[in-house]
Structures are given as structure tokens and as C-alpha cells.
Amino acid sequence: MMSFKSRIISCVFTLMFSLSLWAANPVEVQWLDLMPQEDIEAMENMPEIGHDNPFDKSALPEVMFSSRVVDTFENKHIKIAGYLVPLETDNKGFLTEFFLAPYMGACIHVPPPPPNQLIHIKFPEGADVEGIWYPFVIEGVLKIESFDNGLGASSYSMTATSVKAYEDF
Numbered sequence: 383m384m385s386f387k388s389r390i391i392s393c394v395f396t397l398m399f400s401l402s403l404w405a406a407n408p409v410e411v412q413w414l415d416l417m418p419q420e421d422i423e424a425m426e427n428m429p430e431i432g433h434d435n436p437f438d439k440s441a442l443p444e445v446m447f448s449s450r451v452v453d454t455f456e457n458k459h460i461k462i463a464g465y466l467v468p469l470e471t472d473n474k475g476f477l478t479e480f481f482l483a484p485y486m487g488a489c490i491h492v493p494p495p496p497p498n499q500l501i502h503i504k505f506p507e508g509a510d511v512e513g514i515w516y517p518f519v520i521e522g523v524l525k526i527e528s529f530d531n532g533l534g535a536s537s538y539s540m541t542a543t544s545v546k547a548y549e550d551f
Contacts, residue, residue, distance in 0.1 A: 408461040408521050413484040417498050418450045449497040449537045451526050461521045466514045476508025481534050482520055500536035502529035509545040517548035
């Protein structure tokens with residue numbers, strides 16, 4: 383029979399091992415995983431959107447502004463690929479805050495992705511990014527948290543633990 387002390391030590395080692403596996407193996411998430419099924423269906427049945435000038439935001443279907451989320455990934459360590467939309471840099475020019483978007487040029491495309499298809503990312507250590515026209519893979523713990531700064535609005539946020547060019551994976 384195990385002593386109380388042995389049981390505690392065993393539990394601590396089991397917990398530490400589980401946490402190291404959790405941290406080492408993020409869940410790979412695709413963009414549609416972050417969109418509720420009702421929004422996916424609405425997007426699939428959406429009428430063609432023209433690029434009229436001036437752009438009439440009121441003509442867009444409601445799903446284009448959806449902030450509905452999928453709570454399955456709340457507080458999960460995830461890995462997701464996407465494109466960077468810079469928001470802030472540090473004094474060295476390293477990217478410390480950005481949106482992660484599902485497609486290139488999301489910051490200039492009309493219409494922008496809905497909030498449930500943007501992730502507000504903070505990366506305090508800063509990423510030395512050569513260009514935003516290439517995909518990146520971001521790792522971190524996903525939170526359901528709204529953010530809006532005029533360039534875009536997001537339904538999700540993350541403090542990244544890793545920002546790497548897609549080709550480096």
C-alpha cells in the first residue's frame with residue numbers, strides 16, 4: 383500500500399507529465415472550427431457580394447458581422463495558420479500585437495472577415511517578421527474575448543507562445 387506522501391508525489395508527477403504533454407502538443411485548429419455551424423451554413427448560402435464603390439455595408443448579410451463563437455477551444459492550447467494584420471510593434475520594429483486572419487490581405491479586402499474569423503494576438507517578446515504576405519503558424523491559449531480597434535473586430539484573443547513562418551513547420 384502506498385503511503386500518503388507517495389500518493390501525493392505520484393499525483394504531482396502525473397500532473398506535471400500531463401501539463402508537459404498539453405503544452406507540447408497544441409490542438410491544430412482550422413478557421414472553420416472557430417465558426418458555429420449555423421454561420422458556416424449561412425456563408426455557404428450567401429448571395430454573391432459585389433465590390434461596388436462606395437461599399438454599402440448595409441447590403442451585407444448578418445453572418446458577415448457574426449461574433450458568435452465555438453466555445454470548444456476556450457482556454458485550449460492551439461496551433462493555427464493564418465496571415466498577420468499588424469497592429470503594434472516594439473522599439474526594435476518587432477511585431478507585438480496583430481490580428482491573425484484566414485486569408486492574405488484581410489486588412490484591405492472588402493468586406494473584412496467576420497469577428498469570429500479573426501484572432502487578436504499579443505506576442506510580448508515580438509516577432510521579427512519580414513513580410514505579411516506569407517502565412518504564419520501561431521501557438522498559444524485561445525480565449526473567447528472581443529476586441530475592436532477600427533481595423534477590425536475579433537471574437538477571439540490569444541497571447542502567443544510561438545509565431546513562426548508556415549514554411550518553418
